[in-house]
Amino acid sequence: MNKKKLIQPRVLKGFRDYLPEMMMPREQLMETARRIYRSYGFAPIDTPTLEYLEILTGNGSEETDKQMFKFEHGKHKVAMRFDLTIPLARFAAKHIGVLGTPFKRYHIAPVWRGENPQRGRYREFMQCDFDTIGTKSIVSDIETALVIHDLLQAIGFDKFSIRVNNRQILNGLLEKLDLLDKSTEVLRALDKLAKIGREKVAAEMMETAGTSEQQANEVLQLAAVTGSNDEILQQVIPLVAGSETGEAGLSQLRDLLAAVSAAGVSDNNISVDVSIARGLDYYTGTIFETFLDEQPGIGSICSGGRYDNLAGLYTNQELPGIGASLGLDRLLAAMEELGKIEKVATPADIFIPYFDPDSLHHYLKLAADLRAAGLKVELYPEAKKLGKQLQYANKRGFRIALIAGDRELAEEVCQVKHLATGDTSTASIANSSIEVITEVSRLLNL
Amino acid sequence: MNKKKLIQPRVLKGFRDYLPEMMMPREQLMETARRIYRSYGFAPIDTPTLEYLEILTGNGSEETDKQMFKFEHGKHKVAMRFDLTIPLARFAAKHIGVLGTPFKRYHIAPVWRGENPQRGRYREFMQCDFDTIGTKSIVSDIETALVIHDLLQAIGFDKFSIRVNNRQILNGLLEKLDLLDKSTEVLRALDKLAKIGREKVAAEMMETAGTSEQQANEVLQLAAVTGSNDEILQQVIPLVAGSETGEAGLSQLRDLLAAVSAAGVSDNNISVDVSIARGLDYYTGTIFETFLDEQPGIGSICSGGRYDNLAGLYTNQELPGIGASLGLDRLLAAMEELGKIEKVATPADIFIPYFDPDSLHHYLKLAADLRAAGLKVELYPEAKKLGKQLQYANKRGFRIALIAGDRELAEEVCQVKHLATGDTSTASIANSSIEVITEVSRLLNL
Numbered sequence: 015m016n017k018k019k020l021i022q023p024r025v026l027k028g029f030r031d032y033l034p035e036m037m038m039p040r041e042q043l044m045e046t047a048r049r050i051y052r053s054y055g056f057a058p059i060d061t062p063t064l065e066y067l068e069i070l071t072g073n074g075s076e077e078t079d080k081q082m083f084k085f086e087h088g089k090h091k092v093a094m095r096f097d098l099t100i101p102l103a104r105f106a107a108k109h110i111g112v113l114g115t116p117f118k119r120y121h122i123a124p125v126w127r128g129e130n131p132q133r134g135r136y137r138e139f140m141q142c143d144f145d146t147i148g149t150k151s152i153v154s155d156i157e158t159a160l161v162i163h164d165l166l167q168a169i170g171f172d173k174f175s176i177r178v179n180n181r182q183i184l185n186g187l188l189e190k191l192d193l194l195d196k197s198t199e200v201l202r203a204l205d206k207l208a209k210i211g212r213e214k215v216a217a218e219m220m221e222t223a224g225t226s227e228q229q230a231n232e233v234l235q236l237a238a239v240t241g242s243n244d245e246i247l248q249q250v251i252p253l254v255a256g257s258e259t260g261e262a263g264l265s266q267l268r269d270l271l272a273a274v275s276a277a278g279v280s281d282n283n284i285s286v287d288v289s290i291a292r293g294l295d296y297y298t299g300t301i302f303e304t305f306l307d308e309q310p311g312i313g314s315i316c317s318g319g320r321y322d323n324l325a326g327l328y329t330n331q332e333l334p335g336i337g338a339s340l341g342l343d344r345l346l347a348a349m350e351e352l353g354k355i356e357k358v359a360t361p362a363d364i365f366i367p368y369f370d371p372d373s374l375h376h377y378l379k380l381a382a383d384l385r386a387a388g389l390k391v392e393l394y395p396e397a398k399k400l401g402k403q404l405q406y407a408n409k410r411g412f413r414i415a416l417i418a419g420d421r422e423l424a425e426e427v428c429q430v431k432h433l434a435t436g437d438t439s440t441a442s443i444a445n446s447s448i449e450v451i452t453e454v455s456r457l458l459n460l
Numbered sequence: 461m462n463k464k465k466l467i468q469p470r471v472l473k474g475f476r477d478y479l480p481e482m483m484m485p486r487e488q489l490m491e492t493a494r495r496i497y498r499s500y501g502f503a504p505i506d507t508p509t510l511e512y513l514e515i516l517t518g519n520g521s522e523e524t525d526k527q528m529f530k531f532e533h534g535k536h537k538v539a540m541r542f543d544l545t546i547p548l549a550r551f552a553a554k555h556i557g558v559l560g561t562p563f564k565r566y567h568i569a570p571v572w573r574g575e576n577p578q579r580g581r582y583r584e585f586m587q588c589d590f591d592t593i594g595t596k597s598i599v600s601d602i603e604t605a606l607v608i609h610d611l612l613q614a615i616g617f618d619k620f621s622i623r624v625n626n627r628q629i630l631n632g633l634l635e636k637l638d639l640l641d642k643s644t645e646v647l648r649a650l651d652k653l654a655k656i657g658r659e660k661v662a663a664e665m666m667e668t669a670g671t672s673e674q675q676a677n678e679v680l681q682l683a684a685v686t687g688s689n690d691e692i693l694q695q696v697i698p699l700v701a702g703s704e705t706g707e708a709g710l711s712q713l714r715d716l717l718a719a720v721s722a723a724g725v726s727d728n729n730i731s732v733d734v735s736i737a738r739g740l741d742y743y744t745g746t747i748f749e750t751f752l753d754e755q756p757g758i759g760s761i762c763s764g765g766r767y768d769n770l771a772g773l774y775t776n777q778e779l780p781g782i783g784a785s786l787g788l789d790r791l792l793a794a795m796e797e798l799g800k801i802e803k804v805a806t807p808a809d810i811f812i813p814y815f816d817p818d819s820l821h822h823y824l825k826l827a828a829d830l831r832a833a834g835l836k837v838e839l840y841p842e843a844k845k846l847g848k849q850l851q852y853a854n855k856r857g858f859r860i861a862l863i864a865g866d867r868e869l870a871e872e873v874c875q876v877k878h879l880a881t882g883d884t885s886t887a888s889i890a891n892s893s894i895e896v897i898t899e900v901s902r903l904l905n906l
Contacts, residue, residue, distance in 0.1 A: 021518050023553035023774040026510055027540060031551055034503035037605035041494070042503050048487070052807035053831045055838025057480035058487050062584055063509070063540075063570065064529070072467050083510070085531030087574065092472060094509075105477055107469035113479065113805075114855065116841055124509065129531065138508055149843035153820065160824075164831070277828045278820035288699065328469040359559075361498035368599065375722035378602070382723045385499045385610070389634055394502025395562055409560065 028130075028137030028415070034359045038141075040346055043169065044122055045342055047142050047249075050165045051120040054157055056144045059119045061101040069092035069104050072327040081127040094126040098143045098339070099324075106147055107328035115148025115333075118399075122342075135342070145337025147324055152266055154336050155300040155320060156273040162304055162316050162338060163279050169345070170354060173307035174315075177287035180267045181297050184288075186260015187236050187253055191229050199223035201291040207237055237289035243271055243309060246286045263299070271298060296321045302338055309348050315341045358411030363458055364392035365412035367403040369419050376423050376443075380416065383447035389454060391416075408433055414454055418443070432457055474583030480805045486586075486792055489615065493588050493786055496611045497688045500603055502590045505565045507547040513537035516551050518773040527573040540572040544589045544785070545770075547775040552593055553774035560566015561594025561779075568788075582789070591783025593770055596711055600782050601746040601766060602719040607786060608750055608762050609725050615791070616800060619753035620761075623733035626713045627743050627765070630734075633682055633699055637675050638738050645669035646679060647737040653683055654735075683735035689717055692732045710743070716746060748784055755794050762788045763869035804857030808836035809904055811858035811879075813849040816867050822869050822889075826862065835900060837862075854879055860900055864889070876901055 025031060032040060048058070067084055072341045084093035095101050098121045110117065122142045129135065144161060146154040159176055166174050184201065188194050203218040216230040232253075242372075249270055254260025267286065274284055280444050289433075292301045299320030306315060318338025326334050364384060366377055379392045392412070394403045400417070407415055414451045418428035422440075430453050431438045442449040471477060478486060494504070513530055516539045530539035540548050543614070544567045556563065568588045575581065576649030590607060592600040605622055612620050630647065634640050649664040656664075662676040673848045678699075685695045693714055700706025713732065722731055738747045752761060764784025771779050795801050810830060812823055827837045838858070840849045846863070853861055864874035868886075876899050888895040 020775060021514055021773050023515070023550045023771075025508055025554070026512060026533075026536065029510060030611070031555065032504075032506035033555060034565070035503060037504040037506055042507075045491075051549065054837045055806055055808035055836065057805060057807055058478075058483040059480060060478035060483055060486075062471055062475035062477070063572070064475060064584070066470065066472060068467055069469070083533060085529075087472075087529060090472065104469045108471070109477065109479060114852065118838070119480070126509070138510070146841070149841045153814065153839065153841035156820075156824065157839070157841075160828075270652075273820060273824055277824040325469075327467050329466065359503060360501055361503055362501035374599065374602075374719060378606075378719055378723040382606075390499045390501065392564070393599065393603070395592070395595045395599035395603075406560070408812035 019099055026137075027294045028135075030136060030138075034361075035357050036346070038358070038361060039355045040342070043342055043346060044140075044142065046168045047122060047342075048120070048185065048243050049167060050161060050168055051144050053164070054118070054161055056118040056120040056146075056161075059102075059105065059121055060123065061095070061098075061121070063094055063104050063124075064092045065095060065101065067093045069328075070095065070100055070102070081129045083126045083401060096125050096127050098123060098125060098141045102143070102145060102147075103325040104328055105224055106327040106333055107331070110148070110325075110331060110333065116146055116151075116154070117135065117148050118144070118146045120144040140342045142340040142342045143337060145324075145335055147333050147335030147337075150334045152269055152273075152454055155266070155339055156270055156277070158300070158318065158338055159270065159274050159284065159302065160279065162302065162340075163283055164275070165316070165340065166283075166304070169349075171306060174283060174318075174384075175305050175307060176272065176284045177290055177303045177305065177314075178284060178299050179288050179290045180263035180299055181291070182259045182263025182299060183250060183254055183267065184233075184263075184291060186257035186263055187233065189257045189390055190254070191225075191232055191366065193223065193225060193229060193233075196223040196225065198295055200225065201330075204233060204237060204289065204291045207234075212238075231350065239288055243281065243284070244346075247271075247290065250288060292317065292319055296323075298322045300336060309355070312344055312348050313341075315348065316343045317341075356389065356411075360392065360410040360412060362392045363413045364389055364391040364454060365403075365407040365410075365415045366391060366393045367407075367415060367417055368394045369400070370396050371397060373418070373420070373423055376418065379411055380418065380428065380443055380447055380450070383443075384451060384454070386446070387451045387455075389451065395419075404433070414457055416450065430454060430457070472583075474581075476582060476584075480807075481803050482792070484807060485795065485801045486788070489719045489788055489792060490586070491900065492614045493568060493611060493788075494566070496607060496614055497590050499610070500564070500607055502564040502566040502592075502607075504571065505548075505551065505567055507541070507544075507551050507567070509540055509570075510538045511541060511547065511550065515774075516541065516546055518546070527575045529572045529574055538799065541572050542573050544569060544587045545783075545835070548591060548593075549771040549779075550774055555770040556594070556649055556775075556777065556779065562592055562597075562600070563594050564590070564592045566590040577762070586788045588786040588788045589783060591693045591770075591781055593779050593781030593783075596780045598715055598719075601712070602716055602723070604746070604782050605716065605720050605730065605748065605763065605782055606723055606725065608748065608786075609729055611762070612729075612750070612785065615795075617752060620729060621751050621753060622730045622762075623736055623749045623751065623760075624713065624716065624730060625732065625734050625736045625747050626709035626745055627737070627747055628705045628709025628745060629696060629700055629713065630682070630709075630737060632703035632709055634681065635703045635705055636700070637671075637678055637888075639669065639671060639675060639679075642669040642671065644741055646671065650679065650683060650735065650737045653680075660683075675738060685734055689727065689730070689732045692734065693717075697735060712745065736757070738763065738765055742769075744768045746782060752794055754798060758790055758794050761791045761794065763787075784886055802857075806838065806856040807857060809859045810835055810837040810900060811849075811853040811856075811861045812837060812839045813846055813853075813861060814840045814843050815846070817843060819864070819866070819869055822864065826864065826874065826889055826893055826896070829889075830897060830900070832892070833897045833901075835897065850879070860903055862900075876900060876903070878885070 114150040199222045297319040301316035301319035304316035320336040415431045598709045665676040743765040747765035749760035750762035766782040861877040
């Protein structure tokens, strides 16, 4: 026999295969995202996996830099994209003249980061972004919230909270406290509030931003504001009073809440949270994070915000915008834990066992009739014993078997067997199998 | 002003951006492929973009090897996949115990090849494969032909031809001619028939395979057989007579043609072509190529065939199978040339101009009503002049505008304007906008 040395079929650390059971819900999530994005007029784009290294490192911190998969190809330094935002900036700088503004795009594609793979983090994962660029209108902020809302509802979640804030509120307060030039450090510390607690955040602010204890406390006072959305807005008024920036931010936040409510979003699904800062420097207005009520521990599953200038590294044209990113893989993991994923290994509902090669044409015709009616059908390719074939069908998760042996075919019928219950009826396969199609559609609740 | 040096927003040679106008039909093609694959019970999988280099080079020719994007990451040599077949082999070797057989999978994902980008070839392109593994049954060969057929019909083509052959016919002839040990060279030469003509192919066979002139002529005699499918089959009988392999191949081909006909495929869409060999060594039975009648010059848009052993490099388990690959980007280019692609830059049909910030909630409500009815609606985010907004709508390719100024809103109506014809009617926006939804659906022929 074959004694040659085999190559071990292993996968690189931090990467993974998707078997059908996980790939089907993943595809479904992406389809839902596409449907919702399109329903708001967001159009798809795609950009190359590889970009010139200088484009990706342009504004990257050292940390981001180290995480890149980069190499030399020919005489060029290239790297695999590590997010979809920098490619969007490069894309917009290159094409905005043709595209015009406002430009609304979505982009669903994998990104790569060389970070140490642990705690369910992978080096290759899917991002699922949507952005509106070229407008400062609050309408786009409102729509971003509505898209997140519709998306989570369409995926099947009712209990979630879009937490919204406005960076200008924070900036207004920092302005009042004379800390505007330390905002990066202050906000980076503030972002850790949920993780490390009030005291450690205050200590970090004093250490890295050089704030006084009182300044740190005033920032933390803002972050500690709680209550209903209206109550929070009320409490924020005095904290930003006198700062034009802060008052403008508060006013935008108020308008956004009123508008999403008018568009039908329940108060249960949107809440003001003045503690979220989203560290990244480029956010300048509305910011979002989204949590599942039943699984707050997995973190935000959809985050984003408004920025003043997307593509300043590549063009002098100012491109303000707003966008958010759905954490597809994180969401998938959450859905799996919540039992929201049906574990099946086939996309087809209907299984046709194969008895007799002489009857093959009948099976093919039956399958073709059902497919023409929009149904998904698998014909088993080998004439094994019926028991074996049904075992295969059950293991894969088919719901219905259409059984047609010699006797049935002679009578132009087949047995329609519901695999979970075992219930069986008989239906005619004459007239393009209309009777079978009707019965199967009834069983599948179509 | 900003005087800093900008990074040029350029794209690597051989790579490209997809703007909405091209990305939308590309997404639609992928969706159609998924729908048809699923309708036959093929399930999606995904594999990592990066694999260990040894896995990808395992059976690669020198040529393939050079085309790879490969680099070192940490202490490992890695490379970007250059097709979806080797990842499938590695995947099957790793998981087939869990998956069971027969295993039917599809995989739609990009691949990378460093070859010199020219004549519309790119270094990054999408592959769209489906395979059935773990069975030698002719039913899977038949289904492969049916999937190709249904796929092209679903994409919108009527005039295409699936050219089918069986490698065993060729092998039978080579066996009779005592050329079996030269089959690789002979078939490689034969594959060039359409490109370089009969004489040059004969010369190449004599040179590289060391055939006699008579042997070369007998091989070319097989390839020259023409006529209807039945006529071709008749003419092949004597050429393979006496070779068990050749007769088996002919019999399989006959069965396949009869079966796809029984399943409803027109003779216009499937034709025997005994000249196709598909150079790759691993094909062992049925082979397919597919050509558009109106654009034969672009080459085969869907090719594949049967193989005896998919994953021999990675496992001792024998995995026979059959599959094919849709040339998505090539097909897209063909559709563009044939004018089969509607050039629009928005996925939404309906446009709502924005007049007055005080009326924003009405617009949001109207848009929400339409989306709840499954319609796709974009609200313009800025209160520009109506003319400007409609210009934007026309440029993007929206089909309908719902115009609601103060006067309309006071009467709880909007104007429904068909943008191509200019026809305008008035509809009520009361009662969840039912009247507007009905009118819009009529105009969009939904």
